[in-house]
Amino acid sequence: QVQLVESGGGVVQPGRSLRLSCAASGFTFSSYAMHWVRQAPGKGLEWVAVISYDGSNKDYADSVKGRFTISRDNSKNTLYLQMNSLRAEDTAMYYCARAQTETTRLDVWGKGTTVTVSS
């Protein structure tokens, strides 16, 4: 079945780095755009970044631009989010989600991985 499984979350100090992964299965990963969306505790959804099916196009929310990098390895069916210079306000559940193209609906979501930025 179609599945997305995030990993790599944890507790990290402000200013440090963390890399999240999203393993895809049950569909042709290389045919889909992929997003990262986060949700701070008790808050709503916040879009983070998107990457096209072949990795040639990437877009970021202003809140993470210059600090986060989205990437993918289609040979490994895996999506990544490299997070540098982490701040307390980056504390959230991070979800990866699939989309037909960068601008269309997010039709499959993972269960999420938790990132806590704290000293």
Place this chain on the structure above:
Amino acid sequence: QSVLTQPPSVSAAPGQKVTISCSGSSSNIGNNYVSWYQQLPGTAPKLLIYDNNKRPSGIPDRFSDSKSGTSATLGITGLQTGDEADYYCGAWDSSLSGVVFGGGTRLTVL
């Protein structure tokens, strides 16, 4: 402050109908498709409605949406206690080059 505006909460009795509004602008709802997501307590969001009232497999026709100009509305009929969840609207924003979400609406089935 979310780019799309939703009411924080709505409530209705079992069996009744409820609507949730989502207001945006020409750069998002006005010129792009709207999607609605349901987030049950403690779970990940799930796609509920997309592209002018299309439903993924398994979503009952009790859920519907409509769009007029820069606003969209989610409708849920025959409310059940299992519908209690947070509901989010979302759309691509052509000016921001990213997805924008509403702040979410908590549905309580009394």
